[in-house]
Amino acid sequence: MDQPTVHTPPPGPKSEALLARASATMHRSFGADQAVPFVLDHKEGWFLYDVDGNTYLDLVTGWGSTPLGARHPDIETAVVEGWRRYCLENTDYVMAEPLVELADRLIAIAPSGLARVSYDVSGTEAVETALKLMREATGRPFVIAFHGQYHGESYIGQSLSAQRSDFTPRLRHLTPGVLHVPFPHPFRCPFRHGPEGCDGTCVVDYIEQHLTFHVVAPAEIAGVFMEPILGEGGVLVPPDPFWPALADLCDRNDWLLCLDEVETGFGRTGTMFAAEHWGVEPDLMCLAKAMSGGGLPIAAVMMTDAVATAAKAVNTGGTWAGQPAAALGTLATLDVYERDGILDHVLELESIAEEHLRPLEALDTVGEVRVKGLYIAIDFVLDPTSRRRAPHLATAVHRRCVREGIVGIEDGVSHYRVLPALNMPVELFRRAMETIARATIAVDRERSSK
Ligand SMILES: Cc1ncc(COP(=O)(O)O)c(C=O)c1O
DSSP: OOOOBOSSOSSOHHHHHHHHHHHHHSOHHHHSSOSSOSOEEEEEBTEEEETTSOEEEESSHHHHTOTTOBTOHHHHHHHHHHHHHHOSOOTTTSOOHHHHHHHHHHHHHSOTTOOEEEEESSHHHHHHHHHHHHHHHHTOOEEEEETTOOOOSSHHHHHHOOSOGGGSTTTGGGSOOEEEEOOSOSTTOSSOOSTTOOOSHHHHHHIIIIIIIIISOGGGEEEEEEOSSBTTTTOBOOOTTHHHHHHHHHHHHTOEEEEEOTTTTTTTTSSSSGGGGTTOOOSEEEEOGGGGTTSSOOEEEEEOHHHHHHTTTOOOOOTTSSOHHHHHHHHHHHHHHHHHTHHHHHHHHHHHHHHHHGGGGGSTTEEEEEEETTEEEEEEBSOTTTOOBOHHHHHHHHHHHHHTTEEOEEOSSSEEEEOOOTTOOHHHHHHHHHHHHHHHHHHHHHHHTO
16 A cells, blocks of 8 residues: 655656646635645545645545545446446436435434425535525514534635635625624633633523623524534534523524534444434535545535425526536445444544543643544644634744645644544544644744744
């Protein structure tokens, strides 16, 4: 098996030339400030190969969209045969059998109550669809979302998101109707600092005692839009007591609960869907990314019968929403998960991540290590008392790791994160965790010696 090997420090000459051309012809998002300093030649399995002949271990997996590594043979066969048979089709006009099969399969594995499916192409579109459905089903304009969440780059996606205020310049005023509250998590909880600490119910109290008392009446709110585990915001897992308190609040106010499982769905956190960790039964759920096992883009919104009926007037879908070949990729993905015990493997790798990364919490620059399945983040701080964010330290760790052949995520917020393939071999994964731990210690030492 390949191993990560960086012979030519990135960017090598070919990468450098291509990156220069990209920055001359593309918007900044694509062309400049590339956090990854090389250009991809090809990818295969758990590796990325750059145009300068370097080999990297891929801990980004297309931001979670190749959960079985790149070009898994079962997925490749399913989507190629699917494309030969169906090519591209507009399935909200001409239905095809794989979409019917997939709806049944999703309903069988989803949290109970989700009984209908609408297809989309991307996570962002699934988010847009879900919000339309919530507003139409309730006849209410407002929705509650949480600080740190990310829901995509469209206007609605960005207005629901609240990663960093300077990530959304001049967008918020154009899409009103979102009420943001702190994400329920003890690490930077603005409400409870005392010995009792935060158990997440403080956020529910805040919504009830402050937000809906002073700002917007409950009867104007369609519901709550939430990532069950905050991903881009640093892998924050809500404390257990938050969930029953939230369910009670939703029940009392006739609010819908929509879970955005675009990143957590399909095994990322060790269960098929993150909602399962607490037995949460949402009214709507957004899916995308890992859904077709790296086959072709596909996304979905699942909803209860009640939501589907109340929002019947809303049009969903679109030309590319629900491609039959992509649906076959999803069906093959679910088969591989079952056959190869992927969820058990995630738990095995989770314990290796714990073993290598948890001890880093002893460093002054590491605020918290977060591991839930293979949803993994290190939150860097300027100092352990203030817990002020230190994005430059996450960047420094990322750069060191890339030089050692490990490609992860630095997010510009304060986290170094990884989204490894769920079927990564144990020894490769261990090597990656060791490299990240070494890089974190080196960055911490460099900082203390300044
Ligand atoms: C939780 C969540 N929702 C929505 C999206 C947007 O999905 P996409 O990039 O497929 O449009 C993302 C992407 O990272 C995400 O993490």
